[in-house]
Ligand SMILES: CC(C)[C@H](C(=O)O)[C@@H](O)C(=O)O
């Protein structure tokens with residue numbers, strides 16, 4: 215019998231029609247929408263006089279543009295207000311479930327999907343958003359699509375897709391204390407580069423991933439796109455099932471038992487062939503940070519910023535331009551550099567475990583005077599738990615400012631911007647020029663590292679801060 219990868223199994227089960235030499239017609243189980251990439255799709259449907267085929271398969275939430283204070287008041291920014299209002303009217307008109315600002319399950323689309331148990335193993339999931347890859351943590355094929363495809367999914371629940379190549383990234387062994395899943399993925403991207411998985415769909419395998427919680431796995435899959443991959447997934451296991459059990463949209467009773475048997479079979483067959491394989495050893499991974507302007511420009515915090523050795527021509531030019539933007543020089547240590555802002559949040563690290571780890575770290579300590587510290591829960595549910603567990607109190611005592619759920623300072627589409635020239639150590643996933651505001655300088659790191667930076671006011675290794 216043909217050996218199949220997990221990706222093949224899910225893919226093949228969703229092909230409605232195979233077109234010779236063309237893309238497949240591909241069925242989508244779940245569709246998430248937000249205020250930025252859906253308005254034009256709805257507008258075009260309207261123009262064509264077409265309705266939404268399966269409204270119950272789409273779930274909406276406003277997250278990118280929303281303010282993270284005074285969410286109960288009218289949004290001040292005109293474009294943001296219009297986009298959020300459009301989302302409301304479109305959802306109402308087409309009978310689409312909306313988790314609106316201020317409601318119990320409002321939040322970043324990639325945080326609320328898993329939280330509600332909408333994201334499940336074996337599914338195909340899309341959203342007009344590149345970080346849809348997050349949902350792959352459940353053993354689903356999840357990827358970002360463009361606005362014209364959002365329209366296609368609304369109208370037909372299908373899209374046209376060519377099957378990507380398959381890559382497996384195996385990390386075996388155990389990471390040491392102070393090393394998190396964010397460090398694992400930053401390490402992988404630094405090794406294979408920000409374009410290293412272009413054209414591939416990745417399966418993460420090996421004991422280093424199996425021992426991660428679901429939230430930590432989501433951090434890994436979230437950043438698949440930052441190495442160019444279409445998406446990334448992890449085969450479901452007991453950790454996955456335990457997380458989903460009892461969630462609002464998870465199967466219940468006899469249905470649960472039946473579904474569990476199906477989910478358990480969602481594994482890559484022994485001997486299945488990948489187009490490319492990478493192997494890493496978990497014991498080589500240490501706390502990581504980026505120093506440049508793409509997520510592949512990462513180093514261990516203890517290391518120096520790479521020198522110009524072996525760099526020539528346009529590579530050297532691009533490298534120097536990137537360092538110039540960051541205000542760094544080749545060969546300098548990164549540790550000890552002064553920082554202005556820390557940001558804990560986003561669909562990469564805005565979940566409750568992230569907030570817990572920051573709170574545990576800063577408990578009884580104070581942030582440094584030069585630091586502005588923002589903590590933005592990924593959802594209302596996370597916010598609620600953070601209050602109930604006493605984490606907010608700990609964080610506020612340490613000098614952090616808690617804001618309301620949304621994408622916030624992850625990208626400069628709302629009011630939470632880092633001023634030009636300032637340094638922000640951020641738990642988000644992108645450090646592009648201007649990502650957190652025009653001229654802002656972003657360094658990506660784990661929540662634990664961010665906590666250490668908040669306390670010391672400079673780039674620090676969390677294992678060395680007490
Ligand atoms: C605005 C949206 C389309 C974008 C994406 O696709 O990822 C954003 O979420 C991001 O993280 O850059």
Ligand code: SF4
Nearest residue numbers: 345560561621624625
């Ligand atoms: S939190 Fe950041 S990465 Fe995630 S969807 Fe929002 S803008 Fe994109």
